[in-house]
Amino acid sequence: METLDLGRRIDLLSMDPHFHDISIAVYRDDDGGGATYLLHSYSRRDGAGDRLRFLAGVMRTAGGMVAGGGSPLAVRFACGHAHEAALKRLFVESCKAPPGTDPERRPLSVLDKKNDLTVRVDALGGGRYRCGGDRDGARERRRVAAIAAGLGKLAELQVDGTEVRFPCGADHHELISLLLIRALNVRGALREQEAAAARGMLSAPSQQR
Ligand SMILES: [Zn+2]
Structure with a gap:
């Protein structure tokens, strides 16, 4: 049994539509001073690690985040603040990116x-x-x-x-x-988030492949 100290799980995509429906979770760890977020999947499928590395890159570009240090799957905000609500939205939006695409830069x-x-x-x-x-x-x-x-x-x-x-x-x-x-x-965005969270509750990570 694999036990990992990943921190606190704050969000879960239960099925990644762009990579074999694997589940992808994001964990928050406050140990190193500021909040650091770590992407993780319990899937052992070939390429899952590449998908996570790609998504970490999307979150850095689309969210203006920086590498979290210690792992290529760790990201954080340069200001050191958690911005957890924004992070969850960024995670949801980033997971919509198909592999190999560049996140588009949006205007203000x-x-x-x-x-x-x-x-x-x-x-x-x-x-x-x-x-x-x-x-x-x-x-x-x-x-x-x-x-x-x-x-x-x-x-x-x-x-x-x-x-x-x-x-x-x-x-x-x-x-x-x-x-x-x-x-x-906003209502649509919050509904989408709640639906994703509800799906995450139904599928405990230990039951996922
Ligand atoms: Zn900030």
Whole structure:
């Protein structure tokens, strides 16, 4: 029986659609000072390690993370903060990447089709960002504030009107651009996360191959 001290499991993809439906978990370990996250699979299938290394790379690029040290499957935020809610979203989004693809770099703006509104995020420095629309009516301002609130919810940010702020005081452009598109439909994003978590509960790692 293999026993590993991986830390605390914070999320699980129970079936990776891009690699033989293997399960992939992400663990959090706070021992080295800041929070470090480790990708792990109990699958012994050939290539599973390559898939995990690829996903760690996607998380570094798409989430602006750095290598966690000690393992090619470990990643962390350079600021040392855990940003656990944002990390979970980043994990879910990263696992959608098919092998061999480069994660696309998203701009700091998004088109809100339903409202025909382009929402732009300006970096103010020190981990602060201001959301704004390309139109500025009362309705558009409400929508922009709702999107800022959505960003706040998805990444545990402090929200003040149309401004959001990372609690670490460091910039995270990649996270903002990744989460911006999800902030258009926060309820959908949270539902997706809860469904994945529920599936994870049903399948204990020891029963997986
Ligand atoms: Zn940070």
